[in-house]
Every structure is written in structure tokens, then in C-alpha cells.
Amino acid sequence: MSETRTDIGEIGEFGIIDRLTNGISLKNETSIFGVGDDAAVIDGGPDEFLLVSTDTLVEGVHFNLMYMPLKHLGYKAVAVNVSDICAMNGKAEQITVSIAVSNRFSLEALEELYAGIKLACLEYDVDLVGGDTTSSVSGLMIGVTAIGRVKKEEIVYRSGAKEFDLLVVSGDLGGAYMGLQLLEREKDVFKSNPMIQPDLDGHDYIMQRQLKPEARHDIIKYLKELGVKPTAMIDVSDGLASEILHLCKSSNVGCHVYDEKLPIDAKTSMTALDFNLDPSTCALNGGEDYELLFTIKQSDFEIIQSNPNFSIIGHITNVEDGVYFVDKSGSAVTLKAQGWKHF
Ligand code: ADP
Ligand code: MG
Secondary structure, eight states, rough: OOOOOOOOOHHHHHHHHHHHHTTTOOOSEEEOBBBBBBBBBEEEEEEEEEEEEEEEEETTTBBBTTTSOOOHHHHHOOOOOOOOTTTTTTTTEEEOOOOOOEEEEEEEEHHHHHHHHHHHHHHOOOOOEEEEEEEEESOOEEEEEEEEEEEEOOOOOOOOOOOOOOEEEEEESSSHHHHHHHHHHHHHHHHHTTTTTTTTTTTTTHHHHHHHHOOOOHHHHHHHTTTOOSSEEEEOSSSSHHHHHHHHHHHHOOEEEEEEOOOOHHHHHHHHHHHHHOOOHHHHHHHOOOOOOEEEEEGGHHHHHTTTTTEEEEEEOOGOOOOOOOTTOOOOEOOOOOOOOOO
């Protein structure tokens, strides 16, 4: 070990991953693609690849049990992993679940967590095939690994975007972040005066976006039906801006993204304005929407353009042109990612 001590807060999550995985080379012929996409890719026979993805949720970092019901937490832990398999254009088939718990939790509480996990397994048609159970002295941790499958010719990496492709996102953005802001506000009100009950009326949509996010497996099926194969794809977990930068970096391209094209639900906008936040900023940097961000060839424009499930939010440029966000007045600024800062 060297004498230098680098604070992990300084380099952030992606800096840490880069440093730790630096110099790793794949030795097995079956290891097709390692670190750097939404899931690892493993040879699964002549026609198929296997996909593997892991995500861990930590109490106090990713969830707060004051407002996150355990059943929802279980559902979300599965959904976020299935989402990464979707982002490779694959179908999740199995999961394993690891939990670290303290004796603060009763068996019944853990059964609630598993009720959510089982519900997600039903929804996404995946089988729970194993896991690990251990004790924790600092809250609850839940780690899920998802295993999926994709036909070799159908796999989509982050790295396939080409100049002139169109940048598309499914659904709408910023809702999960506004749901979190609302829950945090009501939690603070409740803490200062437990007699005041949370006022969440009329906010069902954004609450659901935060508490019960869905992996867009429906979009993967739908794109197949439409005959559209994305050229590159990533799921929106950290925030649109962060994911656009990942996609452009992996594909070695630039991009123009248009503020006026960002899909933001009216309820998300209203809540953002209520909080004195700019709705576009929430959509760009909020995170946890678990929508799919992908690029398509110009020839697929007609099919996607008129479809209410999709928004064309920009276009891919040459890498030298950089990654730009064009605001409503038409001025372009370099796109920066705030994303989630866990460290
Ligand atoms: P996602 O947001 O899609 O889950 P991440 O940003 O968490 O992806 O991870 C990016 C890439 O880095 C993935 O390929 C993931 O497998 C890899 N990765 C993350 N953490 C580690 C680690 N500690 N060791 C090795 N690889 C890691
Ligand atoms: Mg991902």
C-alpha cells in the first residue's frame, strides 16, 4: 500500500470504480464484457449471452425506513436490478438476494421485505434462486444480483451510439426525485411536531415514482414489437445528465440535448415549482426514474416520433463537438452531471 491517502469523497463513485478496476483484464473466453456497462456479459452458448448485474441498497443512504415501507423496499431492490438487464436489451430470469440485518428487525418485518421481493419476481417473471443472510450493526442492507439472457444479435451496449443517431428516453423524468423531496419535507415536519400528519394528498404519482419504481421491461418488449433495435442504451438510475455522459463517453460521441424536449409530468413540474426548483434541473439530475435512455438510427425516427411512450430529446454528434444542453432560449451549455453524491 502506498503512503498517499486519497479521500474517496474527492473522486466520487465513478472515480473509485475506475481506480479499483484499472488494469483488470478478462482471461476467460466466456467473459465477453466486464466492467463498464449496465450488466456484465458472459457467453451463454452459440446464440445467447448471459447478463449479470448487482446493486445494493443501504439504509440511510438509499432509503429511509421512516417513509419507505419494507414491502416497497423489497420490490425496488429487485426492480433496479431488472432495470440494468433491460438496459442491455435482455430479459431477467433469476435473482439472488443478500441481506444484512440487525435484531432491530423482527421476522415479520423481514417477511414484509420478502413480500415485496416476491411481488417483483411475479411482475418481472424472475425466479429467486439463492442469496445470503448475515447480521449488521449499522442498519439494513439489501443486495440483489440479477441474471438475464439476450440473443447475441439483440444485445445493446452503452457504446453503440453513432453520429446523427437520435437520443430517446422512455416515460417521464424527475418524478422520483420530487417524490423524495416531498417525503423528506413531510418527515421533517413530522419530526418537529408528531401531531401533524403527513400531507401527501394529490401526490400519488410522484410518491409512486419514488417508492415503487418499475423496470421498463415493457419497453424492451415493445421496441421488439416495433422492430426498433436501439444502437446504444443505459437505464436512468443516477440522473439523465449522468447517464447521457456515460453513454456518450462509452460511444465516443458528442450530443445535443434540448431542454424543451425533456418529458416532465405536470405533477412533477408543479411540485418542483412548489419547492422553488427548476423542473428541468430535477429531470436532468434527479435520478431513480429507471426509464431507459437509448439512441436510434435516423431511419427509425418515424416509428418513435409519434409514439407517446417515447421522447426524442436530442441527437448524437461528433465527439469533438462535445456534450451540450440547449436551454429554452436556444443557448447551449456544456452538460454537467450532479447525480447522486453518496460519498
Ligand atoms: P449501474 O448504475 O448501471 O448499476 P454502476 O454505475 O453501479 O452501474 O457501475 C458501473 C460499472 O462498474 C458496472 O459495470 C459495474 O459492474 C462496475 N462496478 C461497480 N462497482 C464495482 C466494484 N466495486 N468492483 C468492480 N466493478 C464495479
Ligand atoms: Mg444501469
